[in-house]
Amino acid sequence: MFEETGADEAGHPMKQDILAGVRVVEVATWTFVPSAGAVLADWGADVVKIEHPVTGDPQRGLISSGIVAGAGSINHFIEQPNRGKRSLGLDIGSESGREILRKLVEQSDVFVTNLLPDSRARAGIDVDDVRAWNPKIIYARGHGYGSRGEQAGRGGYDMAAYWSRGGIGDSLIPHEGDWPAPQRPAFGDTYGGFALAGGIAAALFRRERSGEPSVVDVSLLAAAIWQLAPDIVGAGVTGAPIPKFQLEEMPNPVANLYRTGDGRFLAVVLLQADRFWADFCTRLGRTDLIDDPRYSDAKVRFANRRECIAELRATFESAPLSHWEKALADFDGVWDAVRTAPELHQDPQVQANGYLPKITDGNGNTFSVAASPVQFDEKHLDLTAAPEHGQHTEEILLELGYDWDKIIEFKENGATS
Numbered sequence: 001m002f003e004e005t006g007a008d009e010a011g012h013p014m015k016q017d018i019l020a021g022v023r024v025v026e027v028a029t030w031t032f033v034p035s036a037g038a039v040l041a042d043w044g045a046d047v048v049k050i051e052h053p054v055t056g057d058p059q060r061g062l063i064s065s066g067i068v069a070g071a072g073s074i075n076h077f078i079e080q081p082n083r084g085k086r087s088l089g090l091d092i093g094s095e096s097g098r099e100i101l102r103k104l105v106e107q108s109d110v111f112v113t114n115l116l117p118d119s120r121a122r123a124g125i126d127v128d129d130v131r132a133w134n135p136k137i138i139y140a141r142g143h144g145y146g147s148r149g150e151q152a153g154r155g156g157y158d159m160a161a162y163w164s165r166g167g168i169g170d171s172l173i174p175h176e177g178d179w180p181a182p183q184r185p186a187f188g189d190t191y192g193g194f195a196l197a198g199g200i201a202a203a204l205f206r207r208e209r210s211g212e213p214s215v216v217d218v219s220l221l222a223a224a225i226w227q228l229a230p231d232i233v234g235a236g237v238t239g240a241p242i243p244k245f246q247l248e249e250m251p252n253p254v255a256n257l258y259r260t261g262d263g264r265f266l267a268v269v270l271l272q273a274d275r276f277w278a279d280f281c282t283r284l285g286r287t288d289l290i291d292d293p294r295y296s297d298a299k300v301r302f303a304n305r306r307e308c309i310a311e312l313r314a315t316f317e318s319a320p321l322s323h324w325e326k327a328l329a330d331f332d333g334v335w336d337a338v339r340t341a342p343e344l345h346q347d348p349q350v351q352a353n354g355y356l357p358k359i360t361d362g363n364g365n366t367f368s369v370a371a372s373p374v375q376f377d378e379k380h381l382d383l384t385a386a387p388e389h390g391q392h393t394e395e396i397l398l399e400l401g402y403d404w405d406k407i408i409e410f411k412e413n414g415a416t417s
Contacts, residue, residue, distance in 0.1 A: 016044045016376055016382075017044045019043040019045040019204070020045075022109045022110065023047075023048065023109055024040050024046065024112060025110065025112070026047055026112050027092070028112060028113050028114040029059060029114065030058070030189070031059065031186040031189035032114060032158065032188075032193050033142035033193060033196065034057070034059075035081040035196075035197075036193040036194070037049065037081075037085060037112060038080070038083055038085070038372065039197035040110070040200060042084060042381050042383065043197075043201070045110075047085040047086070048108075048396060049085045049387065050088055051090070053417035054414075057082075059077055059078055059081075060078055060389060062075075063076075073365060074365050075386075079369055079386045080369050081193065084386075085386065086387055086391070086395070087388065087389060087392055087393070088100075088393050088396050089393045090416055090417075091415050095415075096415035100400065100410070101125075103400050107400070108134065110200055111134075112141075112142075113140075114142040116154075135213070136211075138200060138207065139215045139216070140200050141215070141218075142196055143219035143221075144156015144219060144220050144221065145165070147219075156220055158189045162187070162188025162191075162220040163188060165221055165224070166221050166223070166224020167224060168187075168224050168227065169181070169183065171228060171231055171244075188223060190370075192220050194372065195218050195223055197372075199216040200216055202216075250305065250309065252270070252271070252301070253295075253305050253308040253309045254277070255268065255269050255270060256312075258313060259316065259317055260320055260321040261316075261318055261323075264337060266324055266336070266337055268280075273298045274297055277295075277296075278290045280331070283328055284315050286311070289311060295311075344356065354371060354380030354381060355371050355373075356371065357369065357380060359384060371383070389417070
């Protein structure tokens with residue numbers, strides 16, 4: 001399996017080297033912008049995560065505080081957006097800390113942050129400050145609401161700026177008067193982080209070709225608008241919300257969700273409905289529907305969609321998911337089962353493509369993280385665990401040319417961990 005995906009002779013996935021030699025300085029917390037750093041690390045960049053020597057990234061406390069579910073000593077909320085990085089415990093508000101940060105920035109290619117404008121100004125790490133240290137550095141920012149306008153300085157987690165303000169939540173209200181579906185953790189953060197990583201990669205390419213560095217901006221609000229573009233663009237064109245079709249009256253009955261006899265769900269996506277209708281009905285054991293004048297082609301199925309959907313619902317609910325998986329196994333039309341998160345860990349297609357690579361942390365725990373979705377040269381990602389708080393402080397200071405006496409001095413004055 002691995003030989004076809006670019007593994008070494010021992011069958012191990014090979015580390016990506018797309019951004020080998022690129023150093024990224026990350027001054028960011030939580031998930032959105034750190035996810036961008038994780039993607040860049042996946043692609044081979046050396047990502048140095050700056051954390052306060054005492055408090056660190058506040059996300060480190062989510063599981064230990066009991067706010068989210070955890071297992072043993074594995075902090076998956078830190079591991080997913082921070083795998084593959086190095087952690088430097090640094091107080092950038094101190095004189096010594098700023099000296100170290102300056103020296104690090106001088107030797108780096110990218111500076112990425114999610115600090116708000118006022119915080120960046122107080123810390124002395126806004127664009128002009130960082131460019132004074134390294135005029136060629138790419139400066140990347142993650143925002144809640146964008147870099148301009150009255151709310152440019154407003155904080156924004158993804159549930160607010162992405163899910164709520166960006167229209168995602170409203171799009172998932174099935175009926176008027178219903179509540180929006182609850183947002184899953186970091187739903188907009190991981191998507192926005194991937195967009196920011198892509199922007200940074202494009203800026204690196206531009207600098208390579210022209211010598212010009214860029215300022216790269218991605219907001220959660222912009223990410224939501226891009227994600228929901230068919231609805232939002234359509235609403236602008238028509239002057240009205242795009243209709244929310246209900247499952248019991250979808251315009252195309254064979255582009256719909258169906259529940260099986262054991263309470264599972266199947267997605268059927270036959271956009272060329274007439275092409276697949278006869279074979280589909282045969283596999284369902286409903287050959288009586290093929291030439292039924294109410295359902296025999298797409299036009300009459302639309303006119304009689306409620307009745308057609310009711311027939312198909314009754315059929316699918318007559319047998320468990322396993323039955324329908326066998327019946328549709330070699331069907332040319334597009335369909336799939338609605339899978340659960342635990343099931344994806346055992347999914348053979350996920351395993352074959354290395355989409356959930358395993359990593360081992362410093363405590364000997366082995367577990368899977370989600371790979372960033374781009375693969376180069378058909379190679380699986382070979383990932384390492386997220387760093388402990390300040391784990392690489394001494395290593396990085398030595399690389400910057402400081403001797404042990406100076407490193408001890410930094411620790412004693414609180415500049416580093």
